[in-house]
Amino acid sequence: QRSNFMNIGIIVIIAIIVIIGIYIAATYNKLIKSRNTVDEAFSTMDVYLKKRWDLIPNIVSTVKGYAKHEAETLEKVIAARNNGYSSLNTQQKLQANAELGTAIKSLNVVAEQYPDLKANHNFMDLSAQLKKTEEDIANARKYYNAVVKQYNNLTQMFPSSIVASMFRFEKRDMFIVEDTAQREAVKVEF
Template sequence: MKNKAIWIVLAVVVVLGLLFVTKYNSLVNAEENVNNKWAQVDNQLKRRADLIPNLVETVKGYAKQELEAIKLVTDARAKLAGARTPGEAADANNELSGALSRLLVITENYPNLKSDQNFRQLSDELAGTENRLAVARKDYNDEVTVFNKDIRRFPGSLIAGILGFEKKEYFEVSEAEREVPKVDFGS
């Protein structure tokens, strides 16, 4: 009878150990997926930041009196480059998006600039990058959702708490970016 009780306790310990190891490995995989998706967002943010100086220089040649808008773009780009967390990157990205929107609106006043081959090419590359960035942000947020659910559900919550897995931050857009832009083909 005593041997049977020892075997039962040993079996329970082994099953719990396997559950613990399996869940731990699952959390590690989920966290690495989040990190990978963040690297893709970061990659697109970097590509975007690399395109901006060329766009700014092209606009500068045509719109010398618009230096304030150009400075806003340059400053926002620097903040984005210095961002350390998804939240900081999201805030810097929102600021950069606003500054870029303002700069692109200003270009409407310069027909020669809009027809400039270099400007058009840079605008197209920037638009493509914006699309890739949107996809990368969605993929990142999807992985964050999976990970955050994993560490909040039982038994993941126990294991995550013991091993220090923490909730990941979403890459969110600002209220200003949620507003629908107004398009006016008049005047």
């Protein structure tokens, strides 16, 4: 009878180990899937951020022709964009694009002062592209932040946080605009 209890005990211990192993494997796979979704969401948003990044020099050069004495504002826009985009890490890209959003607002102010500029076909086309890109960025940011929240919940909530810490899954930053003036959507109204 003692050996029956011993066999049952061994079976229970093995079953517990198997259940824990299955839980760890399932949680690990869920964390991987969630992390990959975050990476995919950032890549999608990054396409729009890069598109905006590349539109800015065209807009600035168009504005320069009309607003020669607005050099300081234009220099700020150029300075916000000057770093090589592809060499930036994720956090630096988010920060650089936040600064670029502020610079675009000051470019809006400059454009308002020049009716001829606002009537320029090239400028109107670039403005429309930028407006569409800003809308795409806003939508991509919402999706990115939603999947980051899900991922962060997995990495921080018990019991999945145990597996996350075992395999070094780290919290990701959301794309949050720090400046309250920037919290409003960048309005492109040249």
